[in-house]
Amino acid sequence: MIGLDTTMDTTAHDGTIKERPPTPTPRLTLSGISKSFPGVRALHNVSLSLYPGQVTALIGENGAGKSTLVKIMTGIYQPDCGEIGIDGQATALPSAHAAFGHGITAIHQETVLFDDLSVAENIFLGHAPRTRFGTIDWRTMRNNAREVLETMRAGHIDADARLKDLGIANKHLVAVARAMSIDARIVIMDEPTAALSMKEIEELFLLIEFLKSDGKAVLFISHKFDEIYRIADRYTVFRDGEMVGEGLLKDTGQNEIVRMMVGRNVDHIFPQREPKIGAPVLSVSGLSHPTEFDDIGFELRKGEILGFYGLVGAGRSEVMQAIAGITRTSRGAISLDGKTIAPKSAADSIEAGIVYVPEERGKQGVVIGLPIFQNVSLPSLARTSKSGMLKLAEEFSLARSYTERLDLRASSLSQDVGTLSGGNQQKVVIAKWLATTPKVIILDEPTKGIDIGSKAAVHGFMAELVAQGLSVIMVSSELPEILGMSDRVVVMREGRIAATYDNKGLDAETLVRTAAGIAA
Amino acid sequence: MKNFLKYREIWLLAGIVVLIGLISTRFPGFADPANLRQVFNDTSILMILALGQMVVILTRSIDLSMASNLCFTGMVVAMLNAAHPAIPIPVLIVIALAVGLVLGAINGFLVWRLNIPSIVVTLGTLTIYRGATFVVSGGAWVNADQMSPDFINFQRAAFLGLPVLSWIAIIVIALFFLVMTRTALGRSIYAIGVNPTASVYAGIDVGRTKFIVFCISGMIGGLAGYLWISRYVIASVEVANGYELNIIAACVIGGISIAGGIGSVGGAVLGALFLGIISNALPVINISPFWQMAISGSAIILAVVLNARGERRQGRIILRKAEAA
Numbered sequence: 001m002i003g004l005d006t007t008m009d010t011t012a013h014d015g016t017i018k019e020r021p022p023t024p025t026p027r028l029t030l031s032g033i034s035k036s037f038p039g040v041r042a043l044h045n046v047s048l049s050l051y052p053g054q055v056t057a058l059i060g061e062n063g064a065g066k067s068t069l070v071k072i073m074t075g076i077y078q079p080d081c082g083e084i085g086i087d088g089q090a091t092a093l094p095s096a097h098a099a100f101g102h103g104i105t106a107i108h109q110e111t112v113l114f115d116d117l118s119v120a121e122n123i124f125l126g127h128a129p130r131t132r133f134g135t136i137d138w139r140t141m142r143n144n145a146r147e148v149l150e151t152m153r154a155g156h157i158d159a160d161a162r163l164k165d166l167g168i169a170n171k172h173l174v175a176v177a178r179a180m181s182i183d184a185r186i187v188i189m190d191e192p193t194a195a196l197s198m199k200e201i202e203e204l205f206l207l208i209e210f211l212k213s214d215g216k217a218v219l220f221i222s223h224k225f226d227e228i229y230r231i232a233d234r235y236t237v238f239r240d241g242e243m244v245g246e247g248l249l250k251d252t253g254q255n256e257i258v259r260m261m262v263g264r265n266v267d268h269i270f271p272q273r274e275p276k277i278g279a280p281v282l283s284v285s286g287l288s289h290p291t292e293f294d295d296i297g298f299e300l301r302k303g304e305i306l307g308f309y310g311l312v313g314a315g316r317s318e319v320m321q322a323i324a325g326i327t328r329t330s331r332g333a334i335s336l337d338g339k340t341i342a343p344k345s346a347a348d349s350i351e352a353g354i355v356y357v358p359e360e361r362g363k364q365g366v367v368i369g370l371p372i373f374q375n376v377s378l379p380s381l382a383r384t385s386k387s388g389m390l391k392l393a394e395e396f397s398l399a400r401s402y403t404e405r406l407d408l409r410a411s412s413l414s415q416d417v418g419t420l421s422g423g424n425q426q427k428v429v430i431a432k433w434l435a436t437t438p439k440v441i442i443l444d445e446p447t448k449g450i451d452i453g454s455k456a457a458v459h460g461f462m463a464e465l466v467a468q469g470l471s472v473i474m475v476s477s478e479l480p481e482i483l484g485m486s487d488r489v490v491v492m493r494e495g496r497i498a499a500t501y502d503n504k505g506l507d508a509e510t511l512v513r514t515a516a517g518i519a520a
Numbered sequence: 521m522k523n524f525l526k527y528r529e530i531w532l533l534a535g536i537v538v539l540i541g542l543i544s545t546r547f548p549g550f551a552d553p554a555n556l557r558q559v560f561n562d563t564s565i566l567m568i569l570a571l572g573q574m575v576v577i578l579t580r581s582i583d584l585s586m587a588s589n590l591c592f593t594g595m596v597v598a599m600l601n602a603a604h605p606a607i608p609i610p611v612l613i614v615i616a617l618a619v620g621l622v623l624g625a626i627n628g629f630l631v632w633r634l635n636i637p638s639i640v641v642t643l644g645t646l647t648i649y650r651g652a653t654f655v656v657s658g659g660a661w662v663n664a665d666q667m668s669p670d671f672i673n674f675q676r677a678a679f680l681g682l683p684v685l686s687w688i689a690i691i692v693i694a695l696f697f698l699v700m701t702r703t704a705l706g707r708s709i710y711a712i713g714v715n716p717t718a719s720v721y722a723g724i725d726v727g728r729t730k731f732i733v734f735c736i737s738g739m740i741g742g743l744a745g746y747l748w749i750s751r752y753v754i755a756s757v758e759v760a761n762g763y764e765l766n767i768i769a770a771c772v773i774g775g776i777s778i779a780g781g782i783g784s785v786g787g788a789v790l791g792a793l794f795l796g797i798i799s800n801a802l803p804v805i806n807i808s809p810f811w812q813m814a815i816s817g818s819a820i821i822l823a824v825v826l827n828a829r830g831e832r833r834q835g836r837i838i839l840r841k842a843e844a845a
């Protein structure tokens with residue numbers, strides 16, 4: 001009877017599992033893992049197995065508990081109950097150091113790196129090569145760093161550069177390099193492609209293929225199904241902290257997985273819009289920066305979504321930060337509604353009606369440590385206060401209305417944003433700037449890390465905003481998003497505008513070629 | 521109720537109650553309301569100063585020049601009073617606030633415009649302001665007999681059962697509470713301390729806000745200057761020498777994180793009270809100054825350890841305050 005019970009257990013979930021996949025011995029098994037935070041049950045009785053030479057995709061909505069599990073596997077969190085086995089041996093991972101010792105390495109969703117250290121130091125922090133005297137062997141460290149970067153085809157990153165001088169994608173590559181620098185047996189990647197454009201994603205995939213052929217067990221977390229189907233062999237689906245299905249990807253269709261994950265059918269079609277495009281709202285001409293971009297000129301019209309595409313590092317974010325008053329320009333003019341503006345700070349441009357929703361959520365977006373409602377109201381304090389005094393009720397209603405629109409999953413608006421899942425933090429960031437009721441909103445990678453259902457909500461909201469006469473600039477590295485949402489697309493390459501296209505019959509290939517500078 | 525116990529201030533308050541209880545066993549009558557009122561009055565100046573320091577520390581800065589500012593401003597108002605006894609005290613207080621404001625603005629300007637770390641700036645002005653006191657006074661003292669009776673008695677006058685000094689402290693505490701919990705400025709101060717980069721993106725002028733907090737701490741230093749001089753009735757270059765460390769200690773004991781972003785008005789006030797009780801009451805019960813120092817020092821370390829643990833387990837305390845508000 002008991003034996004029967006356990007088999008029932010693994011197959012009972014909605015009948016989603018057709019067969020037990022043929023199983024080599026798993027490298028890592030988690031079983032019956034539960035983890036609660038005050039007021040939240042993040043994981044309940046979940047299990048997961050990782051196999052050598054295979055990639056397992058972990059799939060689930062924002063807040064499903066994926067990152068929490070990653071933190072348990074890397075010894076950062078301790079599970080409330082459950083078992084962890086490595087090569088069939090029951091083990092405990094009481095600290096990050098212990099996980100390290102078992103050859104478990106992870107690229108976390110919110111990268112934890114040190115801005116003021118060099119690339120090499122970041123890669124080898126905690127396991128730097130030593131000299132005979134026990135001091136750090138700087139030369140070997142630098143050489144090893146170069147080697148690791150080289151094998152990842154990221155040789156363009158200077159091992160001696162300060163981390164803070166790198167763009168976000170390169171920082172990400174450094175995080176990958178850090179994971180690679182350890183002789184790992186189990187590699188975990190929590191949304192590693194979120195900040196990368198196609199070219200870098202391809203390189204990352206080559207790397208994953210290499211890891212696979214090298215016999216490593218890989219866990220891959222992503223919200224993008226095309227990636228999952230390309231790179232992964234197996235899948236495990238979480239919903240609301242429970243394991244709802246697992247199996248081989250080749251036997252399972254995307255719709256089926258989405259149904260497991262959301263509990264209903266979602267087909268992500270981009271919203272049908274009938275764009276009513278009016279007069280130019282924002283025009284930029286000859287905008288230049290000493291080192292980042294040159295001679296940028298474009299026009300954004302009322303009710304328009306203008307997509308900005310390019311490879312990572314093409315200077316898109318830098319241009320947007322200049323328009324938003326965060327960085328200074330050396331030349332050029334910006335005018336809004338026909339009036340020239342020269343924003344000297346983000347406050348100036350917010351005042352004028354231009355807001356920039358930054359890309360680096362953790363650093364530039366959320367104020368971790370403040371509750372959700374205070375995060376949302378932060379750029380709108382002038383509006384939620386009266387003669388200098390804050391109106392808490394208004395702050396709350398502002399926060400409530402915008403976060404509800406974006407389908408935020410939180411137990412209360414007074415919760416610290418730091419306790420939200422990555423995707424839900426992103427929703428808070430978008431809500432925060434939308435709440436300033438701008439004329440022009442610049443979204444930098446708006447759906448980064450957002451699950452399929454919520455992505456549709458964000459896109460729907462964007463469509464609604466432009467229908468109301470707002471104008472949107474959308475910087476995105478995701479081609480489907482660019483093609484599905486934009487009215488026109490500006491392509492940037494190496495700090496300059498390479499081309500501007502009307503999004504009529506535009507195809508992905510043209511964009512990629514223009515972005516990479518390859519003639520058709 | 522469980523939430524209630526999460527407030528760090530509650531634990532500090534409990535610590536103070538225990539301390540008072542312990543002292544009462546040696547010194548009956550210490551816990552009498554009349555005596556407690558006295559303790560509050562004795563600690564008023566430190567409480568005010570700790571609040572001024574708190575807003576600075578919240579923005580990840582520090583003001584080491586507060587005690588020197590106090591000394592300089594105290595000297596200026598004392599000399600003014602000696603030379604022109606007719607100037608009414610409220611006017612002198614406004615002058616003290618203004619002089620303090622100027623000194624604070626100098627700090628703030630250097631931090632804001634020249635981007636010099638505040639610890640460096642105020643380490644410099646710590647010496648400069650004390651030196652300036654020597655320059656304006658020529659090294660001379662202003663004694664009690666040179667001060668007008670009004671100058672000395674203003675803060676001692678009783679009003680509704682409390683000395684004016686206590687009322688001034690109460691008003692300052694109330695004002696800080698209002699600013700920190702209910703105004704955009706207070707919110708910006710916390711946001712800057714927690715995440716300066718995100719604050720810039722949210723349109724908060726970080727430099728200007730830092731300038732404002734130094735102006736606040738300067739004004740507080742000036743106000744405390746008048747209160748200190750008229751309380752101890754002597755103005756000299758030596759006044760409050762080294763007192764900046766007491767102010768910072770009060771903040772740390774009160775749970776204000778030196779890393780910025782965490783801390784509350786209640787915490788600063790209780791931290792000052794705790795320190796005030798130790799330094800005012802222990803001598804009375806014949807505890808040697810060395811033991812006093814050891815006790816204050818242990819309290820600081822204990823506070824830091826408890827706060828660090830508290831932060832790790834339950835997030836930041838101020839947030840729950842805002843939630844309750």
Ligand SMILES: Nc1ncnc2c1ncn2[C@@H]1O[C@H](COP(=O)(O)OP(=O)(O)OP(=O)(O)O)[C@@H](O)[C@H]1O
Pocket residue numbers: 037038040041042060061062063064065066067068069109418419420421422423424449451
């Ligand atoms: N430190 C914490 N304190 C309280 N709650 C937390 C904490 N960390 C995570 N949670 C909660 O646990 C749940 C799972 O979060 P987790 O980060 O694992 O989600 P996720 O699946 O990685 O989502 P995403 O796709 O958005 O990254 C969420 O409800 C989140 O709010």
Ligand SMILES: [Mg+2]
Pocket residue numbers: 066067068109190421422423
């Ligand atoms: Mg996550």
